[in-house]
Amino acid sequence: MKWDHVVKNGLLVDGEKTYPGNIYIQNEKIAAITQGDLPGEAREVTDARGCHVFPGFIDIHVHSREGVLGTSPKEDFYHASMAAAIGGLTTIFDMPNINPPISNAENLKNQVKNFTPKAFVDFALWGICLGKLNMDQLEQLSSAGAIAFKFFWGYAIDTKTFQLVYNYHPSMEHLIPPLDEGEIYQVFQKVAQTGKVLAIHAENFALIQALTQEVAKSGAKDYEAFLKGRPNLAEETTIQTGISFAKEAGTKLHILHVTTKEGVGLIREARAKGYPITGETCPHYLYLCDEDFPRLGSLMKVYPPIRRREDQEMLWQGLNEGTLPVLSSDHAPHTEEEKKLDLWQAPAGITGVETMVPLMLHGVNQGKLTVNQLAKLLSEHPARIFGLYPEKGSLQVGTDADLTLVDLKLETRIKKEKLHSKTKVTPYEGMKLQGAPVQTIVRGKTVAKDGEIVGIPGGKFIHS
Amino acid sequence: MKWDHVVKNGLLVDGEKTYPGNIYIQNEKIAAITQGDLPGEAREVTDARGCHVFPGFIDIHVHSREGVLGTSPKEDFYHASMAAAIGGLTTIFDMPNINPPISNAENLKNQVKNFTPKAFVDFALWGICLGKLNMDQLEQLSSAGAIAFKFFWGYAIDTKTFQLVYNYHPSMEHLIPPLDEGEIYQVFQKVAQTGKVLAIHAENFALIQALTQEVAKSGAKDYEAFLKGRPNLAEETTIQTGISFAKEAGTKLHILHVTTKEGVGLIREARAKGYPITGETCPHYLYLCDEDFPRLGSLMKVYPPIRRREDQEMLWQGLNEGTLPVLSSDHAPHTEEEKKLDLWQAPAGITGVETMVPLMLHGVNQGKLTVNQLAKLLSEHPARIFGLYPEKGSLQVGTDADLTLVDLKLETRIKKEKLHSKTKVTPYEGMKLQGAPVQTIVRGKTVAKDGEIVGIPGGKFIHS
Amino acid sequence: MKWDHVVKNGLLVDGEKTYPGNIYIQNEKIAAITQGDLPGEAREVTDARGCHVFPGFIDIHVHSREGVLGTSPKEDFYHASMAAAIGGLTTIFDMPNINPPISNAENLKNQVKNFTPKAFVDFALWGICLGKLNMDQLEQLSSAGAIAFKFFWGYAIDTKTFQLVYNYHPSMEHLIPPLDEGEIYQVFQKVAQTGKVLAIHAENFALIQALTQEVAKSGAKDYEAFLKGRPNLAEETTIQTGISFAKEAGTKLHILHVTTKEGVGLIREARAKGYPITGETCPHYLYLCDEDFPRLGSLMKVYPPIRRREDQEMLWQGLNEGTLPVLSSDHAPHTEEEKKLDLWQAPAGITGVETMVPLMLHGVNQGKLTVNQLAKLLSEHPARIFGLYPEKGSLQVGTDADLTLVDLKLETRIKKEKLHSKTKVTPYEGMKLQGAPVQTIVRGKTVAKDGEIVGIPGGKFIHS
Amino acid sequence: MKWDHVVKNGLLVDGEKTYPGNIYIQNEKIAAITQGDLPGEAREVTDARGCHVFPGFIDIHVHSREGVLGTSPKEDFYHASMAAAIGGLTTIFDMPNINPPISNAENLKNQVKNFTPKAFVDFALWGICLGKLNMDQLEQLSSAGAIAFKFFWGYAIDTKTFQLVYNYHPSMEHLIPPLDEGEIYQVFQKVAQTGKVLAIHAENFALIQALTQEVAKSGAKDYEAFLKGRPNLAEETTIQTGISFAKEAGTKLHILHVTTKEGVGLIREARAKGYPITGETCPHYLYLCDEDFPRLGSLMKVYPPIRRREDQEMLWQGLNEGTLPVLSSDHAPHTEEEKKLDLWQAPAGITGVETMVPLMLHGVNQGKLTVNQLAKLLSEHPARIFGLYPEKGSLQVGTDADLTLVDLKLETRIKKEKLHSKTKVTPYEGMKLQGAPVQTIVRGKTVAKDGEIVGIPGGKFIHS
Numbered sequence A, B, C, D: 001m002k003w004d005h006v007v008k009n010g011l012l013v014d015g016e017k018t019y020p021g022n023i024y025i026q027n028e029k030i031a032a033i034t035q036g037d038l039p040g041e042a043r044e045v046t047d048a049r050g051c052h053v054f055p056g057f058i059d060i061h062v063h064s065r066e067g068v069l070g071t072s073p074k075e076d077f078y079h080a081s082m083a084a085a086i087g088g089l090t091t092i093f094d095m096p097n098i099n100p101p102i103s104n105a106e107n108l109k110n111q112v113k114n115f116t117p118k119a120f121v122d123f124a125l126w127g128i129c130l131g132k133l134n135m136d137q138l139e140q141l142s143s144a145g146a147i148a149f150k151f152f153w154g155y156a157i158d159t160k161t162f163q164l165v166y167n168y169h170p171s172m173e174h175l176i177p178p179l180d181e182g183e184i185y186q187v188f189q190k191v192a193q194t195g196k197v198l199a200i201h202a203e204n205f206a207l208i209q210a211l212t213q214e215v216a217k218s219g220a221k222d223y224e225a226f227l228k229g230r231p232n233l234a235e236e237t238t239i240q241t242g243i244s245f246a247k248e249a250g251t252k253l254h255i256l257h258v259t260t261k262e263g264v265g266l267i268r269e270a271r272a273k274g275y276p277i278t279g280e281t282c283p284h285y286l287y288l289c290d291e292d293f294p295r296l297g298s299l300m301k302v303y304p305p306i307r308r309r310e311d312q313e314m315l316w317q318g319l320n321e322g323t324l325p326v327l328s329s330d331h332a333p334h335t336e337e338e339k340k341l342d343l344w345q346a347p348a349g350i351t352g353v354e355t356m357v358p359l360m361l362h363g364v365n366q367g368k369l370t371v372n373q374l375a376k377l378l379s380e381h382p383a384r385i386f387g388l389y390p391e392k393g394s395l396q397v398g399t400d401a402d403l404t405l406v407d408l409k410l411e412t413r414i415k416k417e418k419l420h421s422k423t424k425v426t427p428y429e430g431m432k433l434q435g436a437p438v439q440t441i442v443r444g445k446t447v448a449k450d451g452e453i454v455g456i457p458g459g460k461f462i463h464s
């Protein structure tokens, strides 16, 4: 008997239970789960004593910012996937708003070629919805393997480059303004036909623009003014229109980065009525709130914005009760220079792919959620919702041997210079955490261990 | 003792109870309600034996189509108010989308001067909200006596004439496109400051435009296609955005002409949460449904459209349970020629100010609602919601002697040539009804009796 | 023109509105309501300037303790009805657990004869349900005029005297133990057949007995121990069984003296489902709570007991939202000596018929409820629920001229020596109130004025 | 490497997922779960190709009718456990109402000694609650290993033998009548202190007695009359009182054999509020209804009774939505002679331990529930609720190797002569089913195969 890899003496965790066991791996798959030892040589043996062994964690919301036509000084896929591996993730879904956008099958195929040699972990690719500009491409894009579709509600589009443009103004050239709700509804209908999930960035652009202008006129510049310009109402109205559209068109709708108590309430109601609505939130909405602005400044600027303590509390409750079945990082790095600009000039986005798992393990130690809930939020649910379960997201013989080993007792401190993204910026600088991923195993192969990469990229493109 | 008018032996009806009584009127007010006879001469005595005496009925939604700059061949205020009086109404609210629109205090004052000599019944005037074009006029318009404000969600505006334009296309000249939701929210905020009600025509224009184009491409031309182009979803999404805006801005929101079961559901939920939301529906949504199209054709074309039987049933339930506290006619005449055009060419709108009360009395006889509910829907609630109660809308000593006398047993048949609007068109032609208004008394003076006008115009402009 | 009585210049109040008016009375009925003056002489003129004029208040829950076979040193009907008149009531319902009980038509008729010459106000009589002992008498008792039926859930019955016995023990002679739920359900079915209301004292006797014994064993003697022996749970379980029985048998069920937040919750739910369930609470549950025990001692002992602040708050909410449509006094006097006994020896019951209206008017001045709500709770609703409306409970021409005149500004202080019951005991001694009844008019005749009786008894037996 | 038993090529099923795998067993535990083959000899190899392998099924509600003081001609533990093994069960919980009842630790210990040599499957023992008669024994009974406690609401008790007596009448000797609700509440409190579950037979005895007498008087004898005497209301009122008691006392409450739509509704509401309430139903309530009486007669007599189709449908829904997390057999055999008596004379109870699993597998094939739901209802949930999880109720390395192998395609026909209970009576005679258990493995050892026992009794007493 020859085993490729044996992970011994760990405490196995899935969405339902926690139990001691050994995992024997052959040909990238879990070949056996045992309590005692099996005979046979093993190419690699990992002693997981003292560790929790999770089904490999999945981050469905990563902006590596790399397209075939160019990477960014902010981030690229090589660094993002490296940071992911070290951060305890075994699969990431890359967002499609890059250059060129993942708006058709060809762009997707090129991106797969581009990413594969740089991937430390497995990856999936989001397709983008640009309304009429690529409505007739969605079916092929789906067949080519887009994991799901994203629609950037409220963004204008450059008709030459297909790049998204925020803060649209009619005077801008080559731009089509944000799609109207008629065209948006047609997107919902079209995606419903593919059977894939449609995810939305849910902010009411027109409302934000009007209120931000009001705020600007008033001269107020503080975080309170910022929130007044992007109120909870902007998220509420877009989510509820999205839910109505999804209900009517039969679309599986995923609400990205939910930030408001109103948003949680709407998703809760929709799910109770049996509509196929899911939602996610991100660590920065769980660990930060408006009270942190004096300390952090633009480092915590993100869209939708980090809100008030009452919203934060409802987001935790939403995770616990199952209203928000997914956690994601919305990893969206900017350079340190950019994030040093003031609140109104700095770009929105937070580096997060590497810090998500440690932050959430800390939450487990604080009693905010259980290891089983974490296995659901970061493994089982993402895999189920996007059609990868049980190949991904489970601890089950016969499926991909993706494992994240975690030491719940390990104390670490977040330091930006230890991060592996291209730009090393974080709002959590200096934060002391208990609980950290200590080994990341992708299809049987250890890719990261104790905070360092082990070996070379071997990630694969995956699709449902 | 001298009485101006005594109404004897009637069955008095208000929102709560029904009881025999006499009403003695002096100086336009109810001076006494008695069971027996009082001494003293009376200038006028009405024997109401066999009749129900209601607090004068109010129609808050009338398009007389007359502005200071011109009347229309479709209708004018003289005819509309005459039809109202004969139809059992003592007060009507005229809609502001005329030429010039009631967009500022001056236009309102001119309209009052214009209307007063032509008014057979008392009248109030709606103000119009045109977004930034008259945002800073709303306060003065309110002070000048606008009863409430109307916003035509989804309509473009001609910047030269301030006329509303439906079916906006970017190629049209001098037009500003339908307001975006940022500007709409500012309208909600502004109206909230006046303390007055904001009423909306709730249809998602962009959605309707897109879906109607799809339908057009498909070549389908029947009523089913028409409804596919203006689905329930269009009403649902606008109402729910409106409710969210009202909740946030503190606006008293009135949903005009609710037509869908989804709309009733949203208003029910909002009211249960304590938000200040009211709604109305109209007789044509209660008595007609898609099944009537083969018989009626374009005569029943109206926006929002008449829908399916299940919607109709929910509207009746909404009236009964109090979710829809108001009935209105949405009187909006077109010429007979226009209404002979096909479904896609004919203008939307139904003549209704004169037939509303008879139709609803017929409903009472059918057991669809009680006389007390009717007193609430057509008298008490409109008066309360728009700040006129108890002066209007009650049977109470000391208040305006507005009375509608009704014979619940009287059988009539609707005939267009008997109508008093400028254009005599009705979808109810030939319908046999039981129950009719037989006498309309405005501030003590009989203005209509047995289907004919009595005397000359004496209506007054009223405001809260 | 001759008027028997004119009440001028008052502010008329009913469940919906408040308006100035004069009331003209002839032959015990309201003959006219006017704003101005009518000609004609009046035998009596009351100037109600500065007063609110309510439809005469009704107290449906009075224990005068007088039976044909004997009165009590605690109270009798003469004194109870005198106190009622001075306290602003025009009608009282007397409870049937007296000697002999109102268990059959004959006893009822004798009681009517007994009470009529002593009645300062109109009165109705409850019938009693004794299970099989008088099951076949209920129909006749109903026809003879019992206003409704009361069932004392959890009380034993003396088979010789038909007297109720609390604290049943098997060793007691001539007693049948509290009815089991089978027999109780048959009572519900039987009363349903009469179409009358069934009212219950809702306490789970077996539970109370067991828990009180436990408390006794523990040696605790304070009010906390008392409440532990009669927990909210005892009310909750009986109310919910009662509601289930009523729903199934089709019985109109009235829950007497609701005291718990759980009780309010159950009635709210049942009413929302459309079951014919009503409930009442009493001033002592609204104005007192466990925190008052150190000050008041046994003066506040009553069954069910006065509970905690959170219950009290929910009772106010229940009144305001309409879950509890009725207020009553549960007037049940004991002698001063008895009420001086300790918490465990003193009898349960509070004198209240005279203080209810002043206490509630005080509540109006405190903003706890409106005059219109009070008109519903003490006039309109009792009359409607028990089939007396609009003859009682309304201000309407043609109905009984029962009026309670109230001065909302008048300041008074409760003093036991000023009370008119046979025993002058009150837990409100020394309490300063704003708002008091100043004149009580029963069928046109003033029976009490400024705290004193005017004239001789003239009350009548009333029934639906 | 030496394996005790290898179960190969099966389709493993748990509450969440279904996947191919092999199970390797050592020392009665699951030592490994693998996809491929492991080296090493195996004492026993089972080829499960084509089979579903479930965590061993558990029946928490079996009346073997055997006590230390005597077995019954109806059934004994040897036969009951044999039938269980053949019927696909690996653990059964025996009910405590035998002679002597399991009312104290000593009786429990004697019963363990009595049962162990006769047990083909593992077994647990219910303790009984007799009110004051054994209130002070419950703590020790719990420590001695009672799996949970059962209270027979509405049954009298023979004070000499502690036997339960139904149809109590005061004239009976040596009997204490059914406990009153005070004593019952004390049972709830006492059991709450043990931390164990309290299960109730929920029928309102007094109500049933009264209504059955009424029915008897009417002379009606059909099944409709039978149901009129034991209406849904009897279950509703007892369940709701039980839930109130459990909420207040903090008792984990399990509702045995739920039969009504009202019962499902109450449990649904209670669970939604977070109370620790569980419920079960049984195959006869799912597969039979009143319409089957003409065909089956007394064979389907059981308490609570089999009810109407609308109840049946709600029970299926309750299972599917999780309101009823457990399935049980309520195995309660009577002799064929007894079950031939008429509806009013025959004893209540149905033989069911051997037919439950086949019936439910048939339901899986009919699409009524999924294999994963079945794994929850018969394995995971019973184990979790009674504290045995994951040792029982899971497929997890390191836990008891209890397995039920099932052939979902196998067609069988129920024949009473093939049953293994002492008395061979069934209401399902001749019923053709698809899906059957084909092998039962208790802690690694095959105890039944293809409808026959394999080997000798080896079951063990288990407790949490």
Ligand SMILES: [Zn+2]
Pocket (backbone or CB within 6 Å): A201, A256, A257, A303, A304
């Ligand atoms: Zn986003």
Ligand SMILES: [Zn+2]
Pocket (backbone or CB within 6 Å): A061, A063, A095, A330, A332
């Ligand atoms: Zn993003």
Ligand SMILES: [Zn+2]
Pocket (backbone or CB within 6 Å): B201, B256, B257, B303, B304
């Ligand atoms: Zn409109």
Ligand SMILES: [Zn+2]
Pocket (backbone or CB within 6 Å): B061, B063, B095, B330, B332
């Ligand atoms: Zn209109």
Ligand SMILES: [Zn+2]
Pocket (backbone or CB within 6 Å): C201, C256, C257, C303, C304
């Ligand atoms: Zn009482």
Ligand SMILES: [Zn+2]
Pocket (backbone or CB within 6 Å): C061, C063, C095, C330, C332
């Ligand atoms: Zn009482």
Ligand SMILES: [Zn+2]
Pocket (backbone or CB within 6 Å): D201, D256, D257, D303, D304
């Ligand atoms: Zn049972």
Ligand SMILES: [Zn+2]
Pocket (backbone or CB within 6 Å): D061, D063, D095, D330, D332
């Ligand atoms: Zn049983």
